[in-house]
C-alpha cells in the first residue's frame with residue numbers, strides 16, 4: 001500500500017479552483033435510511049455500514065484497519081458512493097494525461113468507493129482511508145436481470161413511483177455514471193415542489209401501483225429510521241445527485257436553500273422536522289469557520305459552496321479539488337501512483353464536504369466532533385484491480401488527502 005500523507009493547511013501558493021460549471025456533480029442528503037430499506041449496490045449513502053459488492057466478498061482485513069492505530073475498532077463508514085465509469089469520459093481523461101489502458105474501464109461494472117474514518121485518530125496520517133471496489137459484470141443481460149429482480153417498494157433511487165414520465169428526471173441505473181445524470185433524485189426538490197399542488201388531491205386516490213412519488217416519499221418518511229449501533233457507525237442517509245449550478249445568488253448562510261421552501265401543510269408532514277434542521281445546523285459551523293476569513297482559498301471554498309450549501313459530496317472525475325485551505329505544495333503533485341499499478345496515475349475523483357459532519361453527528365459538538373474540512377479522493381485512472389475473487393469482485397486502496405480544520 002502506498003503511504004498516504006495528509007496535508008496541513010498552510011498559507012502560500014495559489015491553487016485557484018477552476019473546474020468549469022457543468023463538470024461537477026453534487027450529492028445531497030435525501031432521506032434517512034429507514035428500517036425497511038434494503039440498501040442496493042447502486043445506492044450512494046453516508047454513514048451506516050458498508051454494502052459490499054458481494055455478500056461473500058469483503059476487502060481484506062488490512063484494508064479495513066485505521067492506518068494510524070492499526071485497529072478496526074473505531075473505523076466508521078463516512079461515505080459509500082456508487083460510481084461506475086463512462087468509457088468515453090475515461091478515454092478522454094487518459095488521453096489528456098498520456099495513459100492508454102482501457103482494459104479495466106467497463107461502464108457495466110459495479111464500481112463503488114468507500115471512505116472510512118477512525119474517530120480516535122483525527123489529524124493522524126492514514127486515519128481516513130478509501131477503498132475502491134469493482135465487480136465485473138459481463139453483459140447487459142445480467143444487469144437487466146438484476147434490475148428486474150429489484151423490489152419496487154424498496155428501491156428509492158430508481159423511483160418506481162414516479163409517474164410523471166419525465167425520463168430525464170429519473171435515476172438511470174444504467175447511465176455511465178450516477179454522478180453524470182441530471183436530477184437523479186426522485187425525491188429532489190424540483191419534483192416535490194412541482195408535485196405539491198396537483199398531487200394533494202389525486203395523491204389520495206392513488207394506491208399501490210399507482211402511488212405518486214410524493215406519497216411514496218411520505219410513506220417512506222413515516223417509517224422508522226433504521227437503528228444503528230453508535231459505537232460502530234454513524235446514522236445513515238441516502239444521497240441524491242445533481243449537476244452543480246450557480247443559480248443561487250446570496251451567500252449560503254444568509255438564505256434558506258431553495259429545496260427547503262416546502263409547504264409543510266401542503267405536504268402534510270406532521271412531525272417531520274428534518275427539513276428545517278439543516279440550516280440551523282449550519283450556523284455554528286459558519287461561526288466557527290469565520291476565523292479563516294482572511295484565507296483566500298477558504299473564501300473561495302465558501303463562495304462556491306455557498307451556491308449549494310447542503311452539498312455533502314462533490315464529484316468531479318478528472319477535475320480539480322475545491323481546496324478548503326491553501327497548501328504549500330500542489331496537492332495533486334503529492335498523490336502517489338497506485339502501488340498496485342505503478343505504471344498508471346491517480347486522478348482526482350471526489351471530495352467529501354463538511355456539511356456531511358452535521359448529518360452524521362446527530363449531536364452538534366463544536367469541541368468533540370469530526371474536524372476535517374474536506375476529504376479528497378484520488379483514484380487510479382486505469383481503474384486497475386490486481387485480483388478478482390470467485391465472485392468477480394476486487395478491492396484496492398485509493399489515495400486520500402485530508403485538509404483538517406485549522407486550529408487557532
Ligand SMILES: [Zn+2]
Pocket residue numbers: 066067068069070071074118119120121127
Ligand atoms: Zn485509528
